[in-house]
Amino acid sequence: MNDSPCSAAVRRRRIITDALLLLFLLVLLVASLSFPIPTIGAALRAAQQEILFGPGEIVAEFTRDELPEDAPDFDRGYVLQWEGRYALFTFSYYDVSWHQWDRPVVLEPSPDLPLTAAARSSPQYVLIYSQTDSITRVEAVHPCLDSDLRDIQPLITSPALALGNQLFFLPLAQSLSGTPVVLDAVQLRGYDASGALVYESPVPSIWSERYGITLSDSEGR
Numbered sequence: 001m002n003d004s005p006c007s008a009a010v011r012r013r014r015i016i017t018d019a020l021l022l023l024f025l026l027v028l029l030v031a032s033l034s035f036p037i038p039t040i041g042a043a044l045r046a047a048q049q050e051i052l053f054g055p056g057e058i059v060a061e062f063t064r065d066e067l068p069e070d071a072p073d074f075d076r077g078y079v080l081q082w083e084g085r086y087a088l089f090t091f092s093y094y095d096v097s098w099h100q101w102d103r104p105v106v107l108e109p110s111p112d113l114p115l116t117a118a119a120r121s122s123p124q125y126v127l128i129y130s131q132t133d134s135i136t137r138v139e140a141v142h143p144c145l146d147s148d149l150r151d152i153q154p155l156i157t158s159p160a161l162a163l164g165n166q167l168f169f170l171p172l173a174q175s176l177s178g179t180p181v182v183l184d185a186v187q188l189r190g191y192d193a194s195g196a197l198v199y200e201s202p203v204p205s206i207w208s209e210r211y212g213i214t215l216s217d218s219e220g221r
Contacts, residue, residue, distance in 0.1 A: 040091060043098035044078060047089050051104055056082030060163035067161065071171035072124045074101035079127065079167055084108065086167065088118075088127045114199035115190050117170075119183045126183065128160060128168040135190035135198050138168040142186045143211050154213060185211075 037043045048054040060079040064071070074090040085108045090101040107118035109129045115138065119126040128138055137159070144156040160168035172186075185206045190199040207213040 037098045038096065040076060040098050043091055043100070044089060047091075047100050047104060048080070048087075051087070051106070053085075053087045053104070053106065054080060054082050056080035056087070059086070059165045060167050060169075062161065062163060062169065067169075067171055072101070077169065079163060079165075079169075081165075086127065086129060088125075088169070090125075113201075115188045115201065117183060117186065117188060121182065123172055123183055123186075125172055126160075126170040126186065128170060128188065130166040130168070130190060132198070133166055134192050135166075136162065136193045137191040137195075138162075138170070139189050139191075140170050140172075140186045141189065142172070143207065143213060155207075182206075 037046065048056065057080060058078055059081045062077050064073070064075050072090070074092045076091050078089045078091075080087050080089070085106055088105040088107070090104075091098050092101045093099075102124070103120065105118050105120060105125075105127050107116060107127050107129055109116045109131060111131065114131050114135065115128055116131070117126050117128045126140070130138070139157050139159050141155050141157050143154075158170060158172060160170040163169055185204050187204055188199075188201045189197060192198050
């Protein structure tokens with residue numbers, strides 16, 4: 001039996017509808033992967049949705065100009081607080097769009113520690129939270145890489161940037177870039193406004209176990 005003109009017309013409409021729907025879905029997929037994000041606010045919201053963090057409150061923000069010359073090369077950083085946790089988001093602007101510079105770092109402060117730190121597995125920067133507002137300056141002591149000898153050298157001291165709200169940002173690009181050093185190799189020291197040492201985390205066992213650094217080196221250089 002031959003199809004009626006009506007059923008043939010219905011099939012054509014369905015084919016056209018399906019083709020248009022497929023085209024729309026393809027455009028939507030391309031847009032979701034590469035559509036420019038012209039504002040930092042939109043980029044921040046997209047980054048929050050990606051890790052299901054928020055809405056939250058922005059408690060600190062800073063720009064690349066506030067960091068040392070050899071710090072990680074992103075344009076802006078934001079710290080958001082939500083449900084007792086903190087998340088650090090970093091962004092760079094290129095190709096007329098804002099992009100995440102690195103995956104966010106999420107920190108959950110420990111009530112038992114004056115200083116709590118969080119970083120990625122191969123850190124170029126560390127987010128630090130102080131449980132006490134008496135700590136106004138934070139520094140880290142850690143191994144560094146000698147660029148000439150290509151070897152781990154005795155310790156270096158890096159100052160952290162105070163962000164306010166008892167938060168600190170510690171860039172580690174110069175000393176840890178290209179080395180296997182992890183957050184467990186970083187010793188934190190917190191000082192009050194007068195410069196007195198308030199807290200010092202334990203000397204990392206990894207100093208001697210992996211790098212052969214003795215306690216006599218622990219004053220840094």
